Amino acid sequence: MIELFGVFLLALAVITAIGVVQARNLFAGVMLMGIFSLLMAATFFLLDAADVALTEAAVGAGISTVLMLSALALSGAEEKARSRSRILALIVVTVTAATVIYATFEKPRLGDPNAPVQQHVAPWYFDMTQEAIEIPNVVTAVLSSFRGYDTLGEVIVVFTAGIGVLFLIGAAAPKGRASPSQGDLPVGLKHHQPIRVVGKLAIPFILLFAFYVQFHGEYSPGGGFQAGALFAAAIILYGMLEGEATALSIIPAPVLFAMSAGGALLFGGVGVVCMLLGGNFLQYDVLLAGSPVGAQQMGIIAIELGVGITVAGTLLSIFFAFATRDQS
Amino acid sequence: MSLASQLPALQVAVPMLTAPLVALLRDSHLSWAAAFAASAMSFVLAIAITGQVIGGETLVYHMGGWAPPFGISLYIDELSALLLLIITGAATLTLLAGRGSLEEQVGEARMPLFLAAWLLTLAGLAGIVVSGDAFNIFVFMEISSLATYILVSGGPQRRALTAVFKYLITGTVGATFYLIGVGMVYMMTGTLNIADMEVRLAEVSDRNVVYVAAGFITIGLALKAAIFPLHAWMPNAYTFAPHIVTAFIAACSTKVSLYVLLRLDFFVFQKNLVDHELQFAYLLMPLAVIGILYGSIAAIFEQNLKRILAFSSVAQIGYILLGASLISVAGFTAAVLHFFNHALAKTALFLAVACLGLQFAKMRLEDLRGVGRSMPWTLAAFAGAGLSLIGVPGTAGFVSKWALIGAAMEKGAPGAALVALILFSSLLAVVYVWRIVEVTWFGHGGEQAKAAGGGPITEAPLWILTMTWVAVLANFWFGFDSSLPMQLASSSAEEFLRHQP
């Protein structure tokens, strides 16, 4: 039954993806993209990837839709030109598709417990998590300890994107108009009382939930990324309701950027401390003398915090960079 | 644990963790000093690592203390060490030389962010080179790519934006192709560690998936390495980036993708796929040959100095690929030598371009007519590095071309054709380098063209000129005494070829 659900969701996802590509109105395309992300997230959930489903919903369906809309507001929502060189593109994609489909027939079937993927390192992760880390969420254990170096890299990728967006559109737009979204112009959705009230009611819940996802990530789906994205989503909601300027007066842009850099430094700092205490980079065992398991848990909590801070700070920096760019 | 055993992690961690600090600094002088310190520190670390591996020893470092294939391990052999030297050396030299040029082209206000991106590029490239884990390579590829997009987008003309958008699309498609390939190999082997993949792939009986995976990885990395015919993003990205950025990335960024391609092909696929070494050679050798010819000829017809050099890079990547596709110790040695020597030549050439850039807004040849009379030292440096690019005896370029000719000779009759090709393309290189030299030294009428400042054209400042000459003299030094790159190249060739069936 649940498998049939999966097939159904994927069929809807393919239809939606075609809709995204064909939509002449970019705004409709972005909306459909949001649906696509939600459908993919639900699929991931059915495939037992709860953490991924949470991330895809928060990041894919939430934050990236908001960013796309902010960019559309700055760049126009109609697709004007017709696509060119259709034939060539079709040939390229058909050849790619044919090759890959040809190869699929030798792939292990979905859910096969004897597939090579399930044999080699996967059982080890369960054993070692039980033995050396003792937290129930194995995904979190792999993410932050066994492959913590990848996660550090990922945090740095997010940080890099933040630097890039600020570098490109962080400074005020080179236009004559001074402080665009302030002054006598109504900003945000301030004058729409019902939305404003209902929206603001939701904010504390989202924040609370973000903290739950952050600090309960060792026991249930979640962790730094998802928490950071949810935290950012709450502040973004506030910014949309009350106007970006108001939101920025509460959390100024330099603070956001400091969060973005500080989280990465916290993560890297944990790695360096491990080195100073005589271990390898990110080898949390050495953090607490006499209790390697406790040390692992301590390290994981610290670096997850770093991840959450960087993701929240960076996503907010990026959002405000788009939102306060002079709209012309 | 001793400091020496931590070197591999420090090589990545130093620039990566200095970057957030640099970004936080408000002052452009301070951030430059911090960025330069981290960059120089990386160079020192790379030298120390080279000292450790040069005897043929391989450094393996377990991240987080978890042994492979469960954790991520770093893996440094001689080829990695050589690339580390190239990356950190180029980053340090260009940063040292290019402060004035960067301040003019990027602007002082955005300098801290720009320098953070510079360090992240360095960290990303170093992270790729030292990694022994296929997925980890993807992560660091994305760090270096995103940071490189930022660097390129700092170019002063608006066309930098369109160039960087194309670069972003191509780069992301390439990285995603690579990820698909890695995913398929992982699916069949259950491991992400490169050394472990080699072992476990031998036991896989369903080969079609692995062939398709090898195809995805090759195409993805070829896109990122700008191998002909997938180089379309590269000329514009090089041309419209700030000059100093071009000097940095031309020296190393495409080479690192090529390095990953070679590492996966030789270490993972060639031993395990029937006749893969032939397919590799038959597919890539023609591309290399066409790439060499196409790049050289396109360079002859270009009007913009930086585009000429960019197309020359397409050709030079062809040389590296040609050497590797011979699948012999001599050929691979030549390829690795050319990694090093081409980086030397291109860094020097683009630094000379940066010297010119302080006087000229555009790099069109017609504007540069006769500029050699006002900027003799700059243009002399350009000519000197040009000799190395051509491969004139006595320069570093000659050493690798000579090695390549020697390797081709081993192949009998088809080898002779390759030798002819190499000689012919060197003649083409003479043509496009001479064209620049002729216009800049003997042309007339360029002086009236707009200088950036409006005043008379004067020689570039002493500092950047000195650094340019350091790079040029390095070309001659390594042409005279090539024992260090030669030793690293030949022993890494032996190690790579040991993974042959």
Place this chain on the structure above:
Amino acid sequence: MMFAVGAAAVTITMMLALLRALLGPSVYDRVLAVNMLGTKTVLLLALTAFAMGRPDFIDLAITYALINFIGVIAVLQFFYSRDLRKAEERAAKSAHGGAVGPSQAGPQ
């Protein structure tokens, strides 16, 4: 049995909502369809979480609901600010007698 009936109901509603989102015609139809599809996804998640015997995954359903809400607000704000901008531009145009406003100045 209960699960099968619930699943069928959710499935059919999702299909109808997607149809509306694809066909439009007005953007408001699409906004509503997206919102509805989001709600159905939340339901679907809650349903399967129980069917799988993992009621603790209701967390996820909460996230989806919150994100869906934010998405709708974002769309509304997008329209609101766009309409404002258009009105402002129209005003600027009539004030300057049809001259090109400062906002349309070329690249720096």
Place this chain on the structure above:
Amino acid sequence: MSEILGLFNYWVFVLLMVIGFYAVIAKPNLIKKLLGLSIFQAAVFLLFISMGKVDGGTAPIIQNGNWDAVFSNPLPQVLILTAIVVGISTLALGLAIVVRIKEAYGTIEEIDAIASGEATQLQQDSGESKQ
């Protein structure tokens, strides 16, 4: 699960991949290209997550200390968490570039054609000032 249905997810992966890839190469609008890129990346997420699924398994989060239940593979999930974050980072940077292109050129369509047409007008081009 039947032989063919067991490959369904991979075929959807291929379909989504080519849909996204087609948008990236054939659509001239820059935002459309980025949307295509997102679909292309989502296809890869599906490939990885599908390969980690185990029949009768559940999410690799241990309930009530029962470590012996059947669980799906956590490693692909970890990799895809990373890849999702990489995807949004690329998207954000891409959108920022699009915004700048819109400001500089006034359009986000057929940028290649506009930019190369510009190259032929060298005289005008050289008059373009620094920022």
